[in-house]
Amino acid sequence: MVKIKDYGTYETAWCPGCGNFAILEAVKKALVSADLEPHQVLFVSGIGQAAKAPHYLNANVFNGLHGRSLPVATGAKLANPELKVIVQSGDGCTYGEGGNHLLAAIRRNVDLTMLVHDNLVYGLTKGQASPTSEDGFVTKAQPHGPTAEPFNPLAVAVAMRASFVARGFSGEVDHLAELIEQALAWRGFSLVDILQPCVSFNKVNTFAWFKQRCYILPADHDAGDFDAAMKKAYEWGARIPLGVIYRRESDSFEAQFPAVAAGPLAGQEVDRAALATVFNKYA
Amino acid sequence: MAEKKLNVLVGGEAGQGLATLGPILVKSLVRAGYHVVVTQSYQSRIRGGHNTFAIRVSVDKIAAPREAVDILVALNAETVALHRGELASRGVVVVDETFAISGDGVLVVPYKELAAGRYRNVASLGIVSYLVGLDERVVADVVAGYFGKKKKELEENRRALERAFAWAAGVDTSYQRSLVAVDEPPKRLTVNGNEAVALGAMSAGAKFCPFYPMTPSTSIPLTLIAHAEDMGLVVEQAEDEIAAINMALGASYAGAPAVVATSGGGFALMVEGVSLAAMTETPVVVVVAQRPGPATGLPTRTEQADLEFVLCAGHGEFPRAVFAPGDVAECFYLTRKAFELAQNFQGPTFVLTDQFLADSYRAVEPFDVGGLPPVGAYAAPLEFAEPYARYAVTESGVSPRLLPGASRHLVVVDSDEHTEDGHLTEDLDARRRLADKRLRKAAGLRAEVIPPRYEGNERPELLLVSWGSSAGAVAEAAAALAADGVRAATLHFSQVWPLVPSQFVNRLRGAKRSVCVEGNATGQLARLIRAETGLDVGERVSRYDGLPLTPEYILRELKK
Numbered sequence: 001m002v003k004i005k006d007y008g009t010y011e012t013a014w015c016p017g018c019g020n021f022a023i024l025e026a027v028k029k030a031l032v033s034a035d036l037e038p039h040q041v042l043f044v045s046g047i048g049q050a051a052k053a054p055h056y057l058n059a060n061v062f063n064g065l066h067g068r069s070l071p072v073a074t075g076a077k078l079a080n081p082e083l084k085v086i087v088q089s090g091d092g093c094t095y096g097e098g099g100n101h102l103l104a105a106i107r108r109n110v111d112l113t114m115l116v117h118d119n120l121v122y123g124l125t126k127g128q129a130s131p132t133s134e135d136g137f138v139t140k141a142q143p144h145g146p147t148a149e150p151f152n153p154l155a156v157a158v159a160m161r162a163s164f165v166a167r168g169f170s171g172e173v174d175h176l177a178e179l180i181e182q183a184l185a186w187r188g189f190s191l192v193d194i195l196q197p198c199v200s201f202n203k204v205n206t207f208a209w210f211k212q213r214c215y216i217l218p219a220d221h222d223a224g225d226f227d228a229a230m231k232k233a234y235e236w237g238a239r240i241p242l243g244v245i246y247r248r249e250s251d252s253f254e255a256q257f258p259a260v261a262a263g264p265l266a267g268q269e270v271d272r273a274a275l276a277t278v279f280n281k282y283a
Numbered sequence: 284m285a286e287k288k289l290n291v292l293v294g295g296e297a298g299q300g301l302a303t304l305g306p307i308l309v310k311s312l313v314r315a316g317y318h319v320v321v322t323q324s325y326q327s328r329i330r331g332g333h334n335t336f337a338i339r340v341s342v343d344k345i346a347a348p349r350e351a352v353d354i355l356v357a358l359n360a361e362t363v364a365l366h367r368g369e370l371a372s373r374g375v376v377v378v379d380e381t382f383a384i385s386g387d388g389v390l391v392v393p394y395k396e397l398a399a400g401r402y403r404n405v406a407s408l409g410i411v412s413y414l415v416g417l418d419e420r421v422v423a424d425v426v427a428g429y430f431g432k433k434k435k436e437l438e439e440n441r442r443a444l445e446r447a448f449a450w451a452a453g454v455d456t457s458y459q460r461s462l463v464a465v466d467e468p469p470k471r472l473t474v475n476g477n478e479a480v481a482l483g484a485m486s487a488g489a490k491f492c493p494f495y496p497m498t499p500s501t502s503i504p505l506t507l508i509a510h511a512e513d514m515g516l517v518v519e520q521a522e523d524e525i526a527a528i529n530m531a532l533g534a535s536y537a538g539a540p541a542v543v544a545t546s547g548g549g550f551a552l553m554v555e556g557v558s559l560a561a562m563t564e565t566p567v568v569v570v571v572a573q574r575p576g577p578a579t580g581l582p583t584r585t586e587q588a589d590l591e592f593v594l595c596a597g598h599g600e601f602p603r604a605v606f607a608p609g610d611v612a613e614c615f616y617l618t619r620k621a622f623e624l625a626q627n628f629q630g631p632t633f634v635l636t637d638q639f640l641a642d643s644y645r646a647v648e649p650f651d652v653g654g655l656p657p658v659g660a661y662a663a664p665l666e667f668a669e670p671y672a673r674y675a676v677t678e679s680g681v682s683p684r685l686l687p688g689a690s691r692h693l694v695v696v697d698s699d700e701h702t703e704d705g706h707l708t709e710d711l712d713a714r715r716r717l718a719d720k721r722l723r724k725a726a727g728l729r730a731e732v733i734p735p736r737y738e739g740n741e742r743p744e745l746l747l748v749s750w751g752s753s754a755g756a757v758a759e760a761a762a763a764l765a766a767d768g769v770r771a772a773t774l775h776f777s778q779v780w781p782l783v784p785s786q787f788v789n790r791l792r793g794a795k796r797s798v799c800v801e802g803n804a805t806g807q808l809a810r811l812i813r814a815e816t817g818l819d820v821g822e823r824v825s826r827y828d829g830l831p832l833t834p835e836y837i838l839r840e841l842k843k
Contacts, residue, residue, distance in 0.1 A: 083688045100523060266490075
């Protein structure tokens with residue numbers, strides 16, 4: 001049996017009161033519930049305060065470039081489908097710099113879990129608007145608030161009929177841990193948008209602001225119903241739903257590659273007889 | 284009298300079947316025992332425009348294209364207007380009767396009697412095959428292989444070929460340019476530069492190729508896809524080049540040897556990923572098939588102007604190796620070498636080709652599968668102390684590399700500066716320690732450098748210096764000069780980084796006059812040599828009109 005302590009404890013670079021602490025705790029809980037050992041798990045992250053999270057637990061880690069975590073994760077999963085691959089980054093990294101990769105990952109339906117720490121602001125670069133920042137969110141970079149409409153990740157994912165779309169909140173740790181566990185168990189691409197406060201740079205969407213609005217979706221929400229899911233994906237403001245918004249079974253991407261079915265590509269030698277046959281085609 | 288060398292140029296609009304006729308004719312010539320050098324020239328469009336497929340064919344080994352045309356096969360009238368001036372003496376022009384073109388050496392073919400419209404390219408193939416003296420059975424075999432299972436297509440094409448051969452047999456023999464027959468033709472492969480890169484990658488153990496299409500690199504992933512099931516490869520079209528190189532790094536980190544192929548603009552998008560490969564010490568082979576820039580430039584033409592770009596691509600300082608194959612066989616062997624170094628030194632290596640070489644078919648000696656040492660999926664793990672640290676500091680700079688998930692050891696890599704265990708750090712002593720470790724790999728790469736090849740007179744009055752795909756043109760230009768009594772020599776670089784000056788400075792000093800021959804406007808290799816050796820290669824021959832260097836071009840420029 002895997003225990004929480006197997007995932008270790010580390011000193012972090014986060015501000016006291018940051019939502020990241022609770023998310024890290026929920027991630028560890030989910031990994032333990034899923035009975036995954038650290039060496040079976042690969043975390044891929046980009047750049048930002050959220051992207052540092054994989055450094056604060058025991059696992060395999062590829063901490064890459066800003067916005068580019070999903071392609072790295074896709075490559076790693078194709079090379080070794082036996083790895084449990086989790087992508088972890090922030091709203092700026094995932095919805096801003098890496099937006100095109102998110103669309104492609106949803107379309108491919110690679111079997112990996114994408115955890116987005118969504119605090120509606122850029123923290124590491126000290127407080128500029130993020131793609132999810134709301135109208136009127138004044139910063140030094142946006143003195144009159146953002147000039148563009150906020151990005152709605154859940155609505156986009158549902159519109160694309162993504163395989164698994166959920167929202168959690170760092171203020172509901174146990175619920176979040178369960179959501180992540182469900183996402184890990186899901187075969188295909190799973191997106192978990194996780195609302196969290198940024199105590200240093202977001203004075204609008206605070207812990208209390210989220211706490212007041214977030215509610216856990218009742219059991220009668222049918223995640224298989226596209227219209228119901230779309231409605232919930234657009235619910236924002238006075239009430240914000242938490243839970244699995246949308247779910248759709250479909251073949252996972254890597255199943256399409258015969259080479260991948262034979263196990264990790266790393267273990268596969270060059271087939272010399274096949275190579276000779278290939279060369280002969282050019283004779 | 285039978286010919287030992289010929290230059291055949293087929294021209295027409297895109298969509299007229301040049302891309303079928305050309306490769307079939309080339310493969311037939313190679314099977315009949317001849318050497319070839321193909322130059323493909325096309326425009327950035329799917330239909331119309333003017334495209335050419337030029338085949339220089341020879342009984343003896345040849346290395347470069349030539350300009351004077353012996354047989355001009357015109358699929359449209361425009362081809363005659365554009366290329367008649369390139370005809371050699373006794374040159375033959377093959378035209379359709381509807382072009383209403385006649386004159387000395389013009390062979391007027393009643394194509395409509397030989398084949399329906401869409402099979403006329405194969406009728407043209409039959410006629411030119413007859414004129415150069417190819418055996419009809421050799422050509423028919425290649426046609427059969429080309430159309431394979433498409434029964435109706437094959438049948439129609441076979442009939443067009445038969446009729447064309449029969450018709451050509453009745454024309455005046457003055458149109459014939461029969462090649463000297465090769466008795467018992469040796470088995471050779473018909474391969475272009477891009478195919479050779481792909482075959483080299485497969486033989487070296489490549490398992491993963493993410494790509495975004497970009498001329499002239501696209502046929503590398505397409506060749507890999509064609510053999511993906513047989514060779515256990517994963518090839519995936521990425522959403523952009525940024526994704527392509529990052530996917531490659533993810534796969535490589537997890538143990539699948541990976542290659543990406545692109546051209547200048549796509550490579551520009553990959554550059555941050557190159558730096559990531561260096562920092563995370565992840566092997567990746569990057570193939571850059573050059574075309575003229577800046578920006579979109581001339582998308583389907585050739586140039587050698589991205590040398591400095593590839594040498595300097597990526598922020599920060601890190602070692603790399605850059606190969607520049609001089610011919611198609613080198614595309615194969617140097618791609619293998621690039622894999623070997625990427626795996627052994629854990630970082631990015633480069634293969635720098637260009638449109639001319641990428642599309643240039645040649646007759647290549649068969650690759651000996653048994654004699655190719657396996658490059659290995661990843662460098663055998665060296666011994667390591669526990670707990671495992673991905674970036675353990677070593678004398679060579681190369682740390683023991685394990686794969687994630689393959690053992691209980693955790694493999695942590697980071698684009699931030701990191702400590703030995705891979706976790707990010709702001710410890711400035713660690714920064715120096717790890718930076719030094721990475722840079723120490725440069726010594727190992729230097730020890731593996733392929734020296735530039737020197738050929739010709741030992742005390743030359745003229746030394747031609749070159750790199751990459753111009754090897755053949757420069758060698759043939761030097762041979763022509765030598766035949767005229769000039770004491771000429773060549774110094775050719777098939778690896779352009781690192782440079783080891785002691786391998787070649789005496790050659791530069793020993794020449795009375797040295798000229799750097801490059802397919803770019805500003806003399807990038809000359810600049811590199813000066814930076815590394817302090818020696819000024821005084822003169823330059825430059826070509827940057829989108830066409831490949833030819834021996835004639837070089838000789839003309841030298842006379843100026």
